[in-house]
Amino acid sequence: MSDPFELVESHLSHRGKVRLHGRDHLRAACPACGGKSTNTLSVRRGDNGTVLLKCFKSGCEVETIAHALGLDLSDLFPERDDARPVSKPRRIGLMLPMQAIELIASEAWLTAVAAENLANGYTLTDVDLARLRDASARIQGVYKELHQ
Ligand SMILES: [Zn+2]
Known part of the structure; x- marks a missing residue:
């Protein structure tokens, strides 16, 4: 099971310098708009394991940034455990x-x-x-x- 944050980190580090700020945040050059500064892209691990990308240089779309890294949007989300799908309790009429x-x-x-x-x-x-x-x-x- 791969961790989306580590996946993005590994793809970014192949391209240039990555500056880690703790376990759940890093800064790097935005791969989409080609900035040299290692500060243009912010990568954060969201509460549910989803990777949050923000380009501070050009405001690049998340999808554009992911594609520039050779990733799909779905790579930014944690894998679902299909054996135990998350399901809401079924309502009985209007009641839980x-x-x-x-x-x-x-x-x-x-x-x-x-x-x-x-x-x-x-x-x-x-x-x-x-x-x-x-x-x-x-x-x-x-x-x-x-x-x-
Ligand atoms: Zn950018």
């Missing part, structure tokens, strides 16, 4: 999975209490029944979202 689980758990709890009351011979009030219908509708709503 954890929210759906919390809703189901609380409605299931209410339903279980009502069921236990019925099993013990209690009768449910109209208010209890209305709440039980709400719980049923919510549970069915999530179920339908998952199975549509």
Whole structure:
């Protein structure tokens, strides 16, 4: 697995002087506009490993700078681990999975209490029944979202 920053550094150092400023920043001559100063191009390692290029002499396009180094734009980005693709948690309707689980758990709890009351011979009030219908509708709503 290659590091985009090190890749750019190695391509630049083949062409001329590279001045390192710590692990994540270097300065060199911009390969696109051919400046002699080793200060014209700034190369930084971004937070996610992406290389950030900035030409201070002519404001060269990132793609132009990459091509001048014999690289493609994609070389400036870290490789994806295709075995474990980054995926967002799937939403269930408008809810995140954890929210759906919390809703189901609380409605299931209410339903279980009502069921236990019925099993013990209690009768449910109209208010209890209305709440039980709400719980049923919510549970069915999530179920339908998952199975549509
Ligand atoms: Zn330039």
